[in-house]
Amino acid sequence: MAYWLIKSEPDAWSWDQQVAKGAAGEAWSGVRNHTAKLNLMKMKKGDRAFFYHSNIGKEIVGIVQIVREHYPDPSDKTGVFVMVDVKALEPLPKPVTLAQIKATPALKNMALLKLSRLSVQPVTAGEWSAICRMGGLKR
DNA sequence: GCCAACGTTGGC
C-alpha cells in the first residue's frame, strides 16, 4: 500500500465536509498541476492519504482512503487532468501541525516542506507512521 | 527552444 498527502483549503473543501460524505466518498477534483496529476495516477484503490488543511490551520486533520482510481476530471474541459474519489477513514485525535512537522528531524525531508505548493504528494511509510504516532493513533 | 513576465499558491 502506498501513502499520500492531499491538501485542501478548508474554505473550499474541509475535513468536516469530507466526513459528512461518509462511506460514499467524494470526488477529489480540480487538480490542475501535472506533478499532482502524476501522483493521482499512481494511486491505487485502498491507498491511504493524509488530509491536510492549507492556509487555515496548516495541519493534518485526518486520514482518507482512495475508493476509486483515477478517471477524467469532468470539470476540466481540456480532458487532460484526472481525479480520484476518496472517503474519510478516521480523524487524527490530535491534528499534526506544519510547525510540529518542521520541528521533527525525521520529517524534515517531507515533500510537504520541500514542495509546499504541490497539492498531491507521496508520503513514505516512515513518515506515515511517525505522523500517526504524533497524531495520537496507536500504530 | 530560451527566458522574462506574470499569475497562483501558501507560509508567515
Next chain:
DNA sequence: GCCAACGTTGGC
C-alpha cells in the same frame, strides 16, 4: 498584506 517558490505564457 507580503513575498518566495514555481508553473505557465508569450515574444523572440
